[in-house]
Every structure is written in C-alpha cells, then in structure tokens.
Amino acid sequence: MQTAPEPDKRTAILHATLDLIAERGFHGTTMALIVRHAGVSAGTIYHYFESKDAIIHDLYHSIKRQYGTALLGGDPFHLPAPDNLIRVWLNAFHYHISHPHESLFLEQYENSPYLASAPAVHTDEQFATLITLVAPLMQQGVLADMPLDVHYVMTLGVAAALARRQIAGLIALDEPMQRRIAAVCYRAVAQPH
Amino acid sequence: MQTAPEPDKRTAILHATLDLIAERGFHGTTMALIVRHAGVSAGTIYHYFESKDAIIHDLYHSIKRQYGTALLGGDPFHLPAPDNLIRVWLNAFHYHISHPHESLFLEQYENSPYLASAPAVHTDEQFATLITLVAPLMQQGVLADMPLDVHYVMTLGVAAALARRQIAGLIALDEPMQRRIAAVCYRAVAQPH
Amino acid sequence: MQTAPEPDKRTAILHATLDLIAERGFHGTTMALIVRHAGVSAGTIYHYFESKDAIIHDLYHSIKRQYGTALLGGDPFHLPAPDNLIRVWLNAFHYHISHPHESLFLEQYENSPYLASAPAVHTDEQFATLITLVAPLMQQGVLADMPLDVHYVMTLGVAAALARRQIAGLIALDEPMQRRIAAVCYRAVAQPH
Amino acid sequence: MQTAPEPDKRTAILHATLDLIAERGFHGTTMALIVRHAGVSAGTIYHYFESKDAIIHDLYHSIKRQYGTALLGGDPFHLPAPDNLIRVWLNAFHYHISHPHESLFLEQYENSPYLASAPAVHTDEQFATLITLVAPLMQQGVLADMPLDVHYVMTLGVAAALARRQIAGLIALDEPMQRRIAAVCYRAVAQPH
DNA sequence: CATGAATGAGTGTTCATTCAT
DNA sequence: CATGAATGAACACTCATTCAT
The missing domain is CATH 1.10.10.60 (Homeodomain-like)
Structure with a gap:
C-alpha cells in the first residue's frame, strides 16, 4: 500500500x-x-x-549538474554557429534569473577561500560537454584562438555576472537586450575576418 | 624613555x-x-x-579608492577613444595582477552576503570619475546604448575576472594578449556602425 | 520461510x-x-x-563468574597447602594471559568511577569459594593473620597486575619464573615460623 | 604595590x-x-x-612529580637496606592515604585506554631515582634477580592497591600492620639465602 | 595609549535511546 | 522479534569583545 x-x-x-x-x-x-x-x-x-561541509559540497555538485543540463537545454548542438552559442548564453542567463538562490550559492562556493578544494571549472562534466561544442568552432576558425578561460569569462562569465546584477535589482534587461548582449559576447570571441 | x-x-x-x-x-x-x-x-x-567589521569596511574603502586611482593612471583623459578605454582596461588588469591580496579582498567583499550593505558600485567616487570618461562617449555614439552595468561587466568585469584567473595560475596572458583582449572588450561595447 | x-x-x-x-x-x-x-x-x-550500562554489568558478572571458575581449575582443593595456593595463583595468571580482553575489561570495570556501584569483591560468589580454601589455612596457622584483602592483593592481585604487564608486552615471564613468583607470593602471606 | x-x-x-x-x-x-x-x-x-586533555596531562605530570618526591621523603638513601625500602613503601602508602584524590586520579590515568600514550612508568624521573636505590641492591644480591616490574608490583604496587582499599573503607591497616606488610613485601623480593 | 586576561553565548558535532513500521 | 530513522540534550571548544590595570 x-x-x-x-x-x-x-x-x-x-x-x-x-x-x-x-x-x-x-x-x-x-x-x-x-x-x-x-x-x-x-x-x-x-x-x-557527514558534516556541514558535506551538505555544502553535495549541494554544489547537484546544482552544478543541474546548471550544466540547463545550459544545453533547447538542443544547441543542432543549431549552426553562432546560434548555438547564443542559445547557451541565453540558457545560462535564464538559469541564473530563474534560480537566484542556486546562482548566489554557486557564486559564493566558487569564490570562497573557506573551501580548500578549488574545483576547477574545467574538470567537471558540464564544461567537458561544452567543450565538444566550442572546440570544433575554434578549429574551424569560427572562434578566435584565445585561451579557453578567456572565451568562458567573456561569454558565460558575463552572462552570470549580468544575471546576478539583475537578480539584485540593479538592472532589468529585457529579452531583446539579452539577445543583443549575447550576440555581442559571441562576436567578441569570434574570429575577426 | x-x-x-x-x-x-x-x-x-x-x-x-x-x-x-x-x-x-x-x-x-x-x-x-x-x-x-x-x-x-x-x-x-x-x-x-569599533569592531572587526569596521576594519573590513575601512579596508574596503581604502582599497577601492586606491583601485580607482590606479584605473586612471597614465592619464586616459588625454587619450582619444578607444585608446583611453583600453588604457583603463589595462590599468585594471595590472592593478589586480600586482595587488593580488587587494584583488582577493575586493572579490570576497563584493560577493559576500556576510556584509549586509550592498555597496552599489554606482555610488562610489571612482565609478563617478569613470563616468565622466564614458558618458560623453555614449552621447557621441562611440559606445553602444546599453545599461552602464553592461559596459562595466563586459570591460572592467572581464579584466578583473581574467586577472584573478591569472593570479590563481589558471592562465598566463602576456602583454600582447592583454592588449588584444582589451581591444576586443572595447569593440564589444562600442557602437556598431 | x-x-x-x-x-x-x-x-x-x-x-x-x-x-x-x-x-x-x-x-x-x-x-x-x-x-x-x-x-x-x-x-x-x-x-x-535495558541500557548500555546493563550490557556492561551483565558482561562483568559473566566474566567474573568465568574467572572464578578458572581460578579453581585443576582442583586445588585436593592439593595440600601451599600447592593449592600456588595452583590458584597460576590459574589466575593464565586466565588473564589467555583472556586478554576479559582481563582489560575487568581492570577497567573495577577501576571505573563511571560505574556508581562499588561491586565489593567480597560479596561475589567466586570470592566466597576461595574463602573456603583460605579460611582453614588461616585457622591452622598456615597463613598469616592479616586482613583478607591483604592476602588477596599480595597473591591474586599481584598475579593480575603482572599478567596485564605481560599482555601489554612490558615483561615476558616464562613458566618457571611464574612458579617462582607464585611461590614467593605464597611465602609472603604465609605464617612465619 | x-x-x-x-x-x-x-x-x-x-x-x-x-x-x-x-x-x-x-x-x-x-x-x-x-x-x-x-x-x-x-x-x-x-x-x-589547550584542551581538556591538556589539563589532564598537566595534572598527571604534576601529581607524578609530587608522588616521586613523597616516595623519597625521610631520606631513604641514608638508611641501610632493607630499612630504606620499607621507608619507601611506607611513604608510598602514606602518600595515597593522605592524597586520596591524587591517588584515584593516578589510578585512572594509568589504566585508561582513553589516553593513547602509555606513559611507561619506567621512563619518568621518579622511577629513575628509585632505580638508583634498587639497582645496587640487586647487584649486591640483596634483592632477587627478577624483572624490575616484578619488584615494582610486589612492593609499591601492593602499597598502592592496599592504600586504595583503605581509602575506599574496605580495610583499616594501622601503623604496625603497615610496617609488617612493608616488611613482608620486602622479604618477598629479597634474595633468599 | 596599551595590554591581555576574562567573558559567555554560540558553534558544529555526538550518541544513548525511542518508536513507527 | 527486528529495524534504523529520528531525537535533542549534552559535549568540547571558539572568538569578538570588554575592562581593570
């Protein structure tokens, strides 16, 4: 029963x-x-x-996984560049906006010296999947030849930072403005021809 | 004695x-x-x-002032756009690289919910001075018409984020690459013609 | 099933x-x-x-009973003095050596103020049986006229203390030495003539 | 002032x-x-x-030192054997009787598996001093050739065990009886001639 | 001005015991 | 009979702050 x-x-x-x-x-x-x-x-x-820290680590990994999944929502793999990158950017922005607590948690976790382990963004699975999206574009000359961290900071990093400002009420970017910024970010890391 | x-x-x-x-x-x-x-x-x-918090707040304000001064080093006001903006970007990057403790402190302070006061970036004097640099450029149509926060995040925010990654040893951007990224950031917030 | x-x-x-x-x-x-x-x-x-303490008390009594039985092994009652006393001494020593966990448990239990009840050695049955061995010898003048506790401490007490030192690896008394010490203990409590 | x-x-x-x-x-x-x-x-x-344990260790060492001093009270070094040994035995007995809390503390400390460190009785200074009393006697054939632990258990160990029984009210040994037992203990570890 | 011994509310964590299933 | 999730009072220890000297 x-x-x-x-x-x-x-x-x-x-x-x-x-x-x-x-x-x-x-x-x-x-x-x-x-x-x-x-x-x-x-x-x-x-x-x-096991401990308070264990709760926090657990939380971090489950949120990171959820975030990774959200980034790939709307199937960016079936879109041509640069639409796929813009889709990922918008996914990131929307994730933060619609999960403000998760967003604040991630920000704190990744900035905190409280946590000895520096969980390199590069090593987690979500990032690995993203690389399968980005790497070919760099080889094809679509994306500029710069360290991956630079691409990351100038796209998803910007999306996250802006989303947090929006959460805090400092700005209010509407859908068109979000798309415009996403496109700008893409162009910033694209190979100039 | x-x-x-x-x-x-x-x-x-x-x-x-x-x-x-x-x-x-x-x-x-x-x-x-x-x-x-x-x-x-x-x-x-x-x-x-008065208290531990008072030390921290004091520290924050003095570092913020020092940072603001550093941003305007090399007299960007006497340079034409976009050179002045690139100079500021490089100043920001160099400040973080050469003041890692101050950089880590600022990062923590500005991300910390531990500090009730959300010290709006907009209100401090350093930012006010920067606006005297940026505002005319927006009016002249040199910079795109986007919220100031967007300009901030995509330029100085990127500089800070990359500098911290460099401090952490995750990347090693040399002078030419720094200039290249600074230029890219400028172009990202520039008015497309 | x-x-x-x-x-x-x-x-x-x-x-x-x-x-x-x-x-x-x-x-x-x-x-x-x-x-x-x-x-x-x-x-x-x-x-x-009923409780953790109940387990411990139960354990104590069952080990104490087992120890009492072991002391009387080899039928000391049918031996003449002082052989019977030496036999009991050796039985005690051997019990501790061959039951190190029980020995350590007894030691802790009997030393512990954690256990409110002071389980007077005198009241348990094992001791009662021993008295049937010792009492006649005192009356016959074979054993010195001293408080029973003195006899106990100088014979079985010494056997237990030495056995625990042997368990801990501090000493290594072989069979002849054990017999020699047993005899010495006996003589110590025997009536001088 | x-x-x-x-x-x-x-x-x-x-x-x-x-x-x-x-x-x-x-x-x-x-x-x-x-x-x-x-x-x-x-x-x-x-x-x-530093911690609760630190208090306990500190206490142990200061009590042990006090006990060591008490054992040598009345200047046993100036007495001939066996009077010096009997003096030490009586000193031990009196120390325990007159310092019941210290006695109970020592007993617990030295029996406790709670304390990882097994502070070998042999290594402390007090025991070292005692050896300067005992060693010559063994060489001279005054004391029997047995492991030092055996001498210790059969003399000071017996004194401590009996004193604790007296503290607990189980026995009441008067001065002459104490002397008699001390003498008996001495004879037990003395070389038979 | 400067000291550092003293405070005590608050911290993360443990563990014998209970009870609904 | 048996389970093991749940309890919560108690534990050793911390630390920003105060104040007599």
Missing part, C-alpha cells in the same frame, strides 16, 4: 541549506538554522550528511 | 587584516590572528576600530 | 561489547559501534538489554 | 579538575563542571590550557 510520498528529509535539509546560504552565506548558515528551517533535528542531519 | 617610533599601529592592523583575509577569508581571519600578525594587543585594535 | 538459525544475538552483543571495550574503553565503545560489530540493529540491543 | 595574591585561576582549574575526576572519572568530568567548580569561564580555561 503506497502512502503519500513522505517529505524527504534529506531533500528538506538541502533545500533549507541552499536558501539559507543564498541569504546569509556559509558562516551565517548555522546548523541550528538548518535544523529550524528544514524541520528536522540536529541528529537527523548527521544521519544524512 | 623614548623608544624607536613605532610603525603606525592602525596601518599595521589594516595590513595584517588584508593579508589574512586574502589567504583565509573573512571568517578564517580571527581577531586573535590579527593581533598576532599586526603585533598589537586586542585592546589596541578596539582603540582604532 | 525458515532461514538458517541465527547465532544468538544476545551473545553477539556481549562479545562485540567486550572486544570493543577492551580496545577502546567504555566511552570509546558507542552503541553505534556495538550495532556494527554485533551485526544487529540498535532496536534489537534494547530488546535484550 | 603588592596586593593580596589573587586566586590563581590556572591552579583553580587544576584543583577543580582533580577533584572532579577523582569523583566522576574523565568522562564524567565535563568542561561545564570544571567551569562551575573552578569559578572561571569556559574561555578562561582555554586561555590556560
């Missing part, structure tokens, strides 16, 4: 932690606060996670 | 705090550590500053 | 607890550890025992 | 810890309890000691 799916405590812990960190940062997010927001006891948290 | 004139304690505290935060982050930088590195007593710190 | 008859869970719990306490002490032996080593669930332990 | 010697907090912490451990054991002695009994704050304890 299948009862209603009981509220998953592990998920509740992750959700509570995400929300709290987005609003208060790693150190402002105490275990006591997670306990209160997740509606579980302190002991229960340690039943599911 | 006159001992050797002590180096300014206030400055010693700020220096120690800067170095510690660059290496350990805000929360890894305890008052006890500042005491040890600055060579002053705990009580003395509270003589010069 | 009848599975293979499980080995007695109660016994598994006691065994696991004994091994763990010998190696880690009372407080290093957590219920979670007992659960893991005994291969039973937490709930099951509380089915067989 | 010299004021009354302020109550030394470091000493207060050590005293409180000693009393608590004697009565409740290592684990029953929580930092909260030490705080309460010593009349200092939690932070203050960590100002003087």
Whole structure:
C-alpha cells in the first residue's frame, strides 16, 4: 500500500541549506538554522550528511549538474554557429534569473577561500560537454584562438555576472537586450575576418 | 624613555587584516590572528576600530579608492577613444595582477552576503570619475546604448575576472594578449556602425 | 520461510561489547559501534538489554563468574597447602594471559568511577569459594593473620597486575619464573615460623 | 604595590579538575563542571590550557612529580637496606592515604585506554631515582634477580592497591600492620639465602 | 595609549535511546 | 522479534569583545 510520498528529509535539509546560504552565506548558515528551517533535528542531519561541509559540497555538485543540463537545454548542438552559442548564453542567463538562490550559492562556493578544494571549472562534466561544442568552432576558425578561460569569462562569465546584477535589482534587461548582449559576447570571441 | 617610533599601529592592523583575509577569508581571519600578525594587543585594535567589521569596511574603502586611482593612471583623459578605454582596461588588469591580496579582498567583499550593505558600485567616487570618461562617449555614439552595468561587466568585469584567473595560475596572458583582449572588450561595447 | 538459525544475538552483543571495550574503553565503545560489530540493529540491543550500562554489568558478572571458575581449575582443593595456593595463583595468571580482553575489561570495570556501584569483591560468589580454601589455612596457622584483602592483593592481585604487564608486552615471564613468583607470593602471606 | 595574591585561576582549574575526576572519572568530568567548580569561564580555561586533555596531562605530570618526591621523603638513601625500602613503601602508602584524590586520579590515568600514550612508568624521573636505590641492591644480591616490574608490583604496587582499599573503607591497616606488610613485601623480593 | 586576561553565548558535532513500521 | 530513522540534550571548544590595570 503506497502512502503519500513522505517529505524527504534529506531533500528538506538541502533545500533549507541552499536558501539559507543564498541569504546569509556559509558562516551565517548555522546548523541550528538548518535544523529550524528544514524541520528536522540536529541528529537527523548527521544521519544524512557527514558534516556541514558535506551538505555544502553535495549541494554544489547537484546544482552544478543541474546548471550544466540547463545550459544545453533547447538542443544547441543542432543549431549552426553562432546560434548555438547564443542559445547557451541565453540558457545560462535564464538559469541564473530563474534560480537566484542556486546562482548566489554557486557564486559564493566558487569564490570562497573557506573551501580548500578549488574545483576547477574545467574538470567537471558540464564544461567537458561544452567543450565538444566550442572546440570544433575554434578549429574551424569560427572562434578566435584565445585561451579557453578567456572565451568562458567573456561569454558565460558575463552572462552570470549580468544575471546576478539583475537578480539584485540593479538592472532589468529585457529579452531583446539579452539577445543583443549575447550576440555581442559571441562576436567578441569570434574570429575577426 | 623614548623608544624607536613605532610603525603606525592602525596601518599595521589594516595590513595584517588584508593579508589574512586574502589567504583565509573573512571568517578564517580571527581577531586573535590579527593581533598576532599586526603585533598589537586586542585592546589596541578596539582603540582604532569599533569592531572587526569596521576594519573590513575601512579596508574596503581604502582599497577601492586606491583601485580607482590606479584605473586612471597614465592619464586616459588625454587619450582619444578607444585608446583611453583600453588604457583603463589595462590599468585594471595590472592593478589586480600586482595587488593580488587587494584583488582577493575586493572579490570576497563584493560577493559576500556576510556584509549586509550592498555597496552599489554606482555610488562610489571612482565609478563617478569613470563616468565622466564614458558618458560623453555614449552621447557621441562611440559606445553602444546599453545599461552602464553592461559596459562595466563586459570591460572592467572581464579584466578583473581574467586577472584573478591569472593570479590563481589558471592562465598566463602576456602583454600582447592583454592588449588584444582589451581591444576586443572595447569593440564589444562600442557602437556598431 | 525458515532461514538458517541465527547465532544468538544476545551473545553477539556481549562479545562485540567486550572486544570493543577492551580496545577502546567504555566511552570509546558507542552503541553505534556495538550495532556494527554485533551485526544487529540498535532496536534489537534494547530488546535484550535495558541500557548500555546493563550490557556492561551483565558482561562483568559473566566474566567474573568465568574467572572464578578458572581460578579453581585443576582442583586445588585436593592439593595440600601451599600447592593449592600456588595452583590458584597460576590459574589466575593464565586466565588473564589467555583472556586478554576479559582481563582489560575487568581492570577497567573495577577501576571505573563511571560505574556508581562499588561491586565489593567480597560479596561475589567466586570470592566466597576461595574463602573456603583460605579460611582453614588461616585457622591452622598456615597463613598469616592479616586482613583478607591483604592476602588477596599480595597473591591474586599481584598475579593480575603482572599478567596485564605481560599482555601489554612490558615483561615476558616464562613458566618457571611464574612458579617462582607464585611461590614467593605464597611465602609472603604465609605464617612465619 | 603588592596586593593580596589573587586566586590563581590556572591552579583553580587544576584543583577543580582533580577533584572532579577523582569523583566522576574523565568522562564524567565535563568542561561545564570544571567551569562551575573552578569559578572561571569556559574561555578562561582555554586561555590556560589547550584542551581538556591538556589539563589532564598537566595534572598527571604534576601529581607524578609530587608522588616521586613523597616516595623519597625521610631520606631513604641514608638508611641501610632493607630499612630504606620499607621507608619507601611506607611513604608510598602514606602518600595515597593522605592524597586520596591524587591517588584515584593516578589510578585512572594509568589504566585508561582513553589516553593513547602509555606513559611507561619506567621512563619518568621518579622511577629513575628509585632505580638508583634498587639497582645496587640487586647487584649486591640483596634483592632477587627478577624483572624490575616484578619488584615494582610486589612492593609499591601492593602499597598502592592496599592504600586504595583503605581509602575506599574496605580495610583499616594501622601503623604496625603497615610496617609488617612493608616488611613482608620486602622479604618477598629479597634474595633468599 | 596599551595590554591581555576574562567573558559567555554560540558553534558544529555526538550518541544513548525511542518508536513507527 | 527486528529495524534504523529520528531525537535533542549534552559535549568540547571558539572568538569578538570588554575592562581593570
């Protein structure tokens, strides 16, 4: 007899932690606060996670995976360049806009000296997939011959930075402006002919 | 009995705090550590500053001012566009590269929800001065008509992000590549004709 | 569906607890550890025992009984004095040497203020039986007229202390040396003539 | 201007810890309890000691030193054998009787698997001094040729064990009986002629 | 001005025990 | 009988801040 799916405590812990960190940062997010927001006891948290850090790492990897998937939404592989790159840019921007907590969390995690491990952007699977999109374009001379980091910073990095400014209410880029900036970013890293 | 004139304690505290935060982050930088590195007593710190946060805010503003000055080095006002913008970009990049601790500090401060105050980039004096450089160019149609934040992110934001990657050893952009990227950034925000 | 008859869970719990306490002490032996080593669930332990302390008390009494039996092995009652006393001394020494976990457990239990109850050595049955061996010898003037505790400490107490040192690898008394020390202990409590 | 010697907090912490451990054991002695009994704050304890373990180790070494000094009281070096050995035995017995908390503390410390370091009795200075008393006697054939641990257990070990029983109220050995047992212990480790 | 001993609320974490399944 | 997820009080320890000297 299948009862209603009981509220998953592990998920509740992750959700509570995400929300709290987005609003208060790693150190402002105490275990006591997670306990209160997740509606579980302190002991229960340690039943599911080894430590506070383990929650954060777990959260990071699941958000990173989700983000990677979102970047490839709308099937950019079937579009010709530069449409595929613009699609990825828009996907990135939209992901951040529609997942503000995840966006703030990622920003903090990747900037934090609190976390010894520097999780090189290059090594994760999402980036690996992106490279299968970008590498051929560089070989074909469509994209300029510059370090990958430069391409990254000037496209997805810009998308993320602008999205965060939009989340913070500093700007309000509408759809056409987003497309325009995406195109500009593409042109910036394209090979001049 | 006159001992050797002590180096300014206030400055010693700020220096120690800067170095510690660059290496350990805000929360890894305890008052006890500042005491040890600055060579002053705990009580003395509270003589010069109201709180730990006050040291950090003070540090932020003095670094921000120093950065603003560095951006305008080489007198960009006397150069024609786009040379003046490229000069500013290179100044920004060089500042970060040659002041890694200040760079890491700024990054942390501006990303940190730990600090309630969102110090709007727009309000500080350095940015105000930059606007006197950029505004006429927008009016003249040299720069594209986009929100100022977009211009900022796509130029100085990119310079900062790349410089930090270089500090971290992820990339090694030489002088010509720096100039090339600076030019690309300029073109990205320039008015297409 | 009848599975293979499980080995007695109660016994598994006691065994696991004994091994763990010998190696880690009372407080290093957590219920979670007992659960893991005994291969039973937490709930099951509380089915067989009222509390962690109850396991320990139970263990103590069963080991004490086993020790008492071991002391009387080789039928010292049928030997003349002082052979019977030497036999008991050797039995004690051998018990500790061949039951190092039980020996360490006893030592901890009897030294521990963690256990409120001071389990007077005098009240247990094993000691009662020994008295039937010792009392007549005192009356006959074979053993010196000293408090029973003195006899105990100078014979079995010494045997236990030396055995524990041997377990710890601090000494290595061979059979003849054991007999020699046993004889010396006997002579120490014997009536001088 | 010299004021009354302020109550030394470091000493207060050590005293409180000693009393608590004697009565409740290592684990029953929580930092909260030490705080309460010593009349200092939690932070203050960590100002003087690195950790709870550090307090305990410190206590152990200072008690061990005190005990060593007490053993040599009454100048046993100027007495002929066996009077010097009997003097040491009586010193040991009296130390334990008159320092019951110290005695209980030592017993627990030296039996505890809680403390990784097995501080071999042999290595400390007190024992070293004792050896200067015992070694010549063994060479002269006054003491039997047995491992040092055997001599130790059969003399000072017996004194300690009996003293603890007396502290616990199990026995009440008067001065003549103490002397008699001391003599018996000496004879037990003496070379038979 | 300067010191550093002292504070105590707050931190992340543990663990014997319970109870719905 | 058996399970193991859940509990929450207790634990050792930290650290920004104060204040008597």
